Amino acid sequence: IPLLNLRLYSAIVLPYMNRTVAHARESSYAAPNGRVQSKTVVRRLSMVESEHDVALEDTDRLHGRSALVNNVKAAVALAGAVRSTLGPRGLDKMLVEDGGSATITNDGVTVLETAKVEHPTARLLISTSSSQDRAARDGTTTTVILTSELLQNALELVRSGVHPSIIMNGYQIALAEALDEMERISRTPADDSEMPAAVATSISGKVDSVVGEHLTRLALEAAGALSGEDGGKDLERLRVKRLLIKDGGVLDSEVVHGLVLPKSRMDMASSADSDGGRIAIIDGGMESPQLDFEASIEVISADALRGFHERARERMRAQVDLLSSLAVDLLVVRDGIAEDAATLLTDAGITAYRRYEREDLERLARITGSAMVRDARRITDEDIGTYSSRSERSYSGVKHTRIDGPEGGAVTVLIRGSSPSVREEVERAFDDALGVAHRLSADSRMLPGGGATQIHLARHLRAFAPSQTGREQLAIEAFAAALEIVPRTLAENSGLDPIDEILELSAAQTASTENGAWIGMDVVSGGKVRMDEAGVFDPLFVAHHALAGATEAANSVLRIDDVLWAKQDAQTPDWQSEMDD
Ligand code: ADP
Ligand code: MG
Numbered sequence: 001i002p003l004l005n006l007r008l009y010s011a012i013v014l015p016y017m018n019r020t021v022a023h024a025r026e027s028s029y030a031a032p033n034g035r036v037q038s039k040t041v042v043r044r045l046s047m048v049e050s051e052h053d054v055a056l057e058d059t060d061r062l063h064g065r066s067a068l069v070n071n072v073k074a075a076v077a078l079a080g081a082v083r084s085t086l087g088p089r090g091l092d093k094m095l096v097e098d099g100g101s102a103t104i105t106n107d108g109v110t111v112l113e114t115a116k117v118e119h120p121t122a123r124l125l126i127s128t129s130s131s132q133d134r135a136a137r138d139g140t141t142t143t144v145i146l147t148s149e150l151l152q153n154a155l156e157l158v159r160s161g162v163h164p165s166i167i168m169n170g171y172q173i174a175l176a177e178a179l180d181e182m183e184r185i186s187r188t189p190a191d192d193s194e195m196p197a198a199v200a201t202s203i204s205g206k207v208d209s210v211v212g213e214h215l216t217r218l219a220l221e222a223a224g225a226l227s228g229e230d231g232g233k234d235l236e237r238l239r240v241k242r243l244l245i246k247d248g249g250v251l252d253s254e255v256v257h258g259l260v261l262p263k264s265r266m267d268m269a270s271s272a273d274s275d276g277g278r279i280a281i282i283d284g285g286m287e288s289p290q291l292d293f294e295a296s297i298e299v300i301s302a303d304a305l306r307g308f309h310e311r312a313r314e315r316m317r318a319q320v321d322l323l324s325s326l327a328v329d330l331l332v333v334r335d336g337i338a339e340d341a342a343t344l345l346t347d348a349g350i351t352a353y354r355r356y357e358r359e360d361l362e363r364l365a366r367i368t369g370s371a372m373v374r375d376a377r378r379i380t381d382e383d384i385g386t387y388s389s390r391s392e393r394s395y396s397g398v399k400h401t402r403i404d405g406p407e408g409g410a411v412t413v414l415i416r417g418s419s420p421s422v423r424e425e426v427e428r429a430f431d432d433a434l435g436v437a438h439r440l441s442a443d444s445r446m447l448p449g450g451g452a453t454q455i456h457l458a459r460h461l462r463a464f465a466p467s468q469t470g471r472e473q474l475a476i477e478a479f480a481a482a483l484e485i486v487p488r489t490l491a492e493n494s495g496l497d498p499i500d501e502i503l504e505l506s507a508a509q510t511a512s513t514e515n516g517a518w519i520g521m522d523v524v525s526g527g528k529v530r531m532d533e534a535g536v537f538d539p540l541f542v543a544h545h546a547l548a549g550a551t552e553a554a555n556s557v558l559r560i561d562d563v564l565w566a567k568q569d570a571q572t573p574d575w576q577s578e579m580d581d
Helices: 049-055 064-085 108-114 120-136 140-159 164-185 194-202 209-226 235-239 302-325 339-347 358-368 420-442 452-467 472-483 485-493 498-511 540-558 575-580
Strands: 006-016 019-029 038-044 059-063 093-096 102-105 240-245 254-256 259-261 277-282 330-333 351-353 385-387 389-395 398-404 411-416 446-448 519-522 527-530 537-539 562-566
Touching: 064 093, 064 108, 064 120, 064 140, 064 485, 064 540, 093 108, 102 108, 102 420, 108 120, 108 140, 120 140, 120 420, 120 540, 140 164, 140 472, 140 485, 140 540, 164 446, 164 452, 164 472, 164 540, 194 209, 194 420, 194 537, 209 235, 209 240, 209 254, 209 411, 209 420, 235 240, 235 358, 235 420, 240 259, 240 358, 240 420, 259 358, 259 411, 277 358, 302 339, 339 351, 358 385, 358 398, 411 420, 420 537, 446 452, 446 540, 452 472, 452 485, 452 498, 452 519, 472 485, 485 498, 485 519, 498 519, 498 527, 537 540
Parallel strands: 006 038, 240 411, 277 330, 330 351
Antiparallel strands: 006 019, 059 562, 093 102, 254 411, 259 398, 277 385, 389 398, 446 537, 519 527
């Protein structure tokens, strides 16, 4: 691949007491002679402890307690940026980019991923939140505020003389116990209304309730199209196409059982619709062979040039003949199709589409049962699929093509909304709803929302702590207290008094004779009620992943006792000498 820049990567890796601080920087240089070169330079600097201070002369360093204090501060600051979005009464954030374009969102992970954050600990929290997003689609804000609270409580313990390794150990014990207890109080949906309620809870803060209900229906319908298939957790991202459409309101959004794309056929002379037929999908191009970058042909005679073009045309005709002999009438190609092939294809009765993205080809292959073939010359009868209908239609002035297939397994969601920011936020909410709906179809166990689970777990862990010997007890209690950040923040964001709410909730749970763990606060109606009656459910996998992720992130920060910042950029070696050796 010809690169026009000479890229140099330099990195310093400092192994010190099993910990590694890496600093990498990338710079681009144009090589004066125009030669294309790419090079990776990694510098290693090993140290033994005695050399430490000398070797780190020009390095900023934070050690021991101050390293922890600094890291915890970063985590708390980051959590502070998203905590006001938690829950159905959480407020939105407006993110303004350099160019002035703004995104309005209530989604924790979107806020974090957009923010310009430099502190390495804050970055670690962001990646924990992103990992929650990938794995569970929901619970991203919860993960961040839990991590920050676990760290704050750990800092208190360190200040009172407990060693971080004891705290880490205690946190692990508490996590294992909490996860067990979570499974114990979870249950599967008792009737048909509970699954939609769980999906609706996951997006309750992001969109208002009428829109939430509509998106929940769409998400369950789209997830239903994928049910029973094995394809991992990301299946729903791959198979469900989201298409943002300018006109109409959010409530006009719909699920289409086919693939809709803003594309129109290559040759307007070919047919616009069809009641079905045979489809070939080429995962490549159907272009005349291109001359290589640096190659050139010397034309000796006009005949030679004509011969060259004639051969290219022959090759194209052979490809079209092959498709035609396989009775293909719809051709979809990832890359380009040579202009002079257009008429050949139309004459052969084949409607062609080009420049489809790979993901869309995969969806199309799925619904039509065709194989994606790299080279059009090698296509065989087995690779051909069938489609049941094709039509073209304009949405807000743009031609769209819809292709339906008999196999199902992929759908398109048309998301409408009055402005780009509305459509994007609706898309994010739909994404969460779909992700949760899809995962719930594999594991439908649910927990009570509204802080009920966390209050119950805190009480359970406080009772469990004395069964442990040693100072780990203190860490388990700190873990229990950290869990209360969720109901506390939910209460704060709803204008309620957090202390009163937690005390009342805990009292209500203890007083209840059966299934007290399911009593939580419904911040919409404002009462302490059974969460299954209020329809506020958190899926078990969301809560499970959030708690495990937060504990892991907190422990990895606690494990750090030394932070080294390289003061200067790593020196870039003189490129000439690098090229010589
Ligand atoms: P996250 O990014 O962590 O998913 P959300 O803003 O979606 O954050 O808030 C999720 C929290 O809000 C969960 O703890 C859930 O139980 C709670 N929640 C949702 N709906 C309600 C409700 N009606 N009453 C109380 N709590 C609710
Ligand atoms: Mg949520």
